[in-house]
Amino acid sequence: MKRTVRHLADGREIIYFDQPGAPDRVAGDTRDLPPVSAASEIRRDPLTGEWVAMAAHRQTRTYKPPADLCPLCPSKPGKPSEIPESDYDVVVFENRFPSFAEDVVGEPSTVDGLGLVPVRPGRGRCEVVCFTSDHDGAFSRLSSKQVRAVVDAWADRTAALSEVPGVEQVFPFENRGEEIGVTLSHPHGQIYGYPFVTPKTERMLDVARAYQAENGRPVLGDVLAAEQKSGARVVTSGEHWTAYVPPAARWPVEVHVVPHRQVPDIPALTDAERDDFADVYLDVLRRCDALYDRPLPYIAAWHQAPVRQDRELGWLHLELFSVLRAKDKLKYLAGSESGMAVWINDATPEQIAERLRAAG
Numbered sequence: 001m002k003r004t005v006r007h008l009a010d011g012r013e014i015i016y017f018d019q020p021g022a023p024d025r026v027a028g029d030t031r032d033l034p035p036v037s038a039a040s041e042i043r044r045d046p047l048t049g050e051w052v053a054m055a056a057h058r059q060t061r062t063y064k065p066p067a068d069l070c071p072l073c074p075s076k077p078g079k080p081s082e083i084p085e086s087d088y089d090v091v092v093f094e095n096r097f098p099s100f101a102e103d104v105v106g107e108p109s110t111v112d113g114l115g116l117v118p119v120r121p122g123r124g125r126c127e128v129v130c131f132t133s134d135h136d137g138a139f140s141r142l143s144s145k146q147v148r149a150v151v152d153a154w155a156d157r158t159a160a161l162s163e164v165p166g167v168e169q170v171f172p173f174e175n176r177g178e179e180i181g182v183t184l185s186h187p188h189g190q191i192y193g194y195p196f197v198t199p200k201t202e203r204m205l206d207v208a209r210a211y212q213a214e215n216g217r218p219v220l221g222d223v224l225a226a227e228q229k230s231g232a233r234v235v236t237s238g239e240h241w242t243a244y245v246p247p248a249a250r251w252p253v254e255v256h257v258v259p260h261r262q263v264p265d266i267p268a269l270t271d272a273e274r275d276d277f278a279d280v281y282l283d284v285l286r287r288c289d290a291l292y293d294r295p296l297p298y299i300a301a302w303h304q305a306p307v308r309q310d311r312e313l314g315w316l317h318l319e320l321f322s323v324l325r326a327k328d329k330l331k332y333l334a335g336s337e338s339g340m341a342v343w344i345n346d347a348t349p350e351q352i353a354e355r356l357r358a359a360g
Helices: 056-060 144-161 199-215 219-230 271-291 335-340 349-359
Strands: 002-007 013-018 041-044 051-054 090-094 118-121 125-130 169-176 188-194 234-237 241-244 253-259 298-303 317-322 324-326
Touching: 013 144, 090 144, 125 144, 144 169, 144 188, 144 271, 199 219, 219 234, 219 241, 234 271, 234 349, 241 271, 253 271, 253 349, 271 317, 271 349
Parallel strands: none
Antiparallel strands: 002 013, 013 090, 041 051, 041 118, 090 125, 125 188, 169 188, 169 298, 234 241, 241 253, 253 317, 298 317
């Protein structure tokens, strides 16, 4: 990939990832932008031990603009956007309304100075990843070559954010669809550089550590082998990846896309693994869109090992899930799920997998 680093009018970094032969990226940002002001902080819940981010400045972020004012489309004469160029392949830039930022000021303290609830500056980094310049496109309609470019961008940014002081975990993800809460319809995702290891990752590492100690093998490796042997929940597979509905699926549509080799993060993938992921993942996405004969709203979340700890326990994988339980019905996280974190699924994993296989 051809990689070009530029800066926006307010100093934020923007990185273009282009196919060989693409024109040089020289366009400047003509907007008059005030400096980004991020005042986020994190507070540790004394009852759960989990960190919670407070980012009140995000209340003013862009909300469902009309298509002709989309800030993620290429700039046009008289309509400058977040991307100064008139076109692009894949582009990444610092979020103007970040949950975490590198220049957040403040020192460690506690709420009300009582010592019970630790408070820290929300230092980290948040980036936006635009998958295509086509406003009406979708990840599922990218070519394998385009997906490979996105994977390379994810790898580049994971490596870069892992070097940011204070970042403990890098999380690339995509939110798609209004039902998920998306406020910008242009095909895009985000990357968070968290200043802590997330609660879900901590829990998964605890389980992986205990399983490794008892069995001498990684738990996800054994799960993958069992799914491949059974085949009951496998949706599709390639030479280097298998996609399956997890045997304890929580969501009405849920697929895990897992590499056959244990690697901690996206940068550790080989060229062959990146190419095969593009084909397998596109197959998954197209089946998902065919499931209800409509674009499926979903969250696609990359699970990567933490930056500085337990990397030998991590096994990279992608988790895709949707709140849509029928063409016109949503699954709401009500009392049991929201109050007690006990999930109740209206379909079995085997039924979900069968429907996805049939959708292909």
